[in-house]
Amino acid sequence: YVEASAYPTEDKASCPGASPQRLTVGDRATVCTKIDRLIIRETASSTASEYFRIYPGTVVKIIGGPKCSGDSSWWLVEVSGGTQVFLTQQGSDGYLNQTSQGWAREGSDSEDPYFLCPIN
Numbered sequence: 001y002v003e004a005s006a007y008p009t010e011d012k013a014s015c016p017g018a019s020p021q022r023l024t025v026g027d028r029a030t031v032c033t034k035i036d037r038l039i040i041r042e043t044a045s046s047t048a049s050e051y052f053r054i055y056p057g058t059v060v061k062i063i064g065g066p067k068c069s070g071d072s073s074w075w076l077v078e079v080s081g082g083t084q085v086f087l088t089q090q091g092s093d094g095y096l097n098q099t100s101q102g103w104a105r106e107g108s109d110s111e112d113p114y115f116l117c118p119i120n
Contacts, residue, residue, distance in 0.1 A: 017071030019108050022118050027062045029077070031055065032117035037086050040102035044074035051102045052094075053086040054079060059119065063101060073106040075116065 014020045023029055031038045037053035044067035054060070064076030078101045079085070087094045107114035 013066075015066065015068030015071070015073045018068070018073045019106070019113065021066055021073050021106060022114065023062050023066075023073075023075055023106060023116060025062050025064060028119045029060055029062060029075075029116040030119055031058045031060070031115065033112045033115050036112065036115075038104055038115050039088075040077065040079065040085075040100075040104055042102065044069045044076075044103045046070050046072070046105070048103070050088040051100065052088055052096070055084060055086070058083060060104070060116070065103075066106070067103070074103045075106060076101060077104050077116075 031054055033056050035056065037055055039053050040051045041048040042051060058079070060077040060079050062075050063078045066073045066075055078099060079096060081096050081098045083096050085094060085096055104116060106116050
């Protein structure tokens with residue numbers, strides 16, 4: 001269920017080639033992919049190093065951005081310590097020892113119109 005106010009409005013910006021932005025700094029958002037984990041990266045680029053991946057339903061805080069890269073809007077997100085994540089380097093699940101931050105794409109692909117959805 002998504003509230004009507006969560007849909008894009010005319011006053012939101014967008015990066016070239018990207019879906020309209022629905023987030024702003026200070027917002028809380030949830031990973032709203034159907035199945036896929038959301039990759040948290042070192043910089044706002046799909047080729048940047050992966051820190052970890054977070055699961056659908058994970059809540060993050062938007063602390064920076066947006067940056068435009070590769071037809072996507074990227075946001076600097078903060079993920080709370082204790083959050084279950086997929087540790088890319090180890091190839092297994094784990095939990096964050098401390099609050100961490102990294103860059104995430106707002107969306108989208110053929111499966112998910114958005115990867116991060118605002119919490120109202």
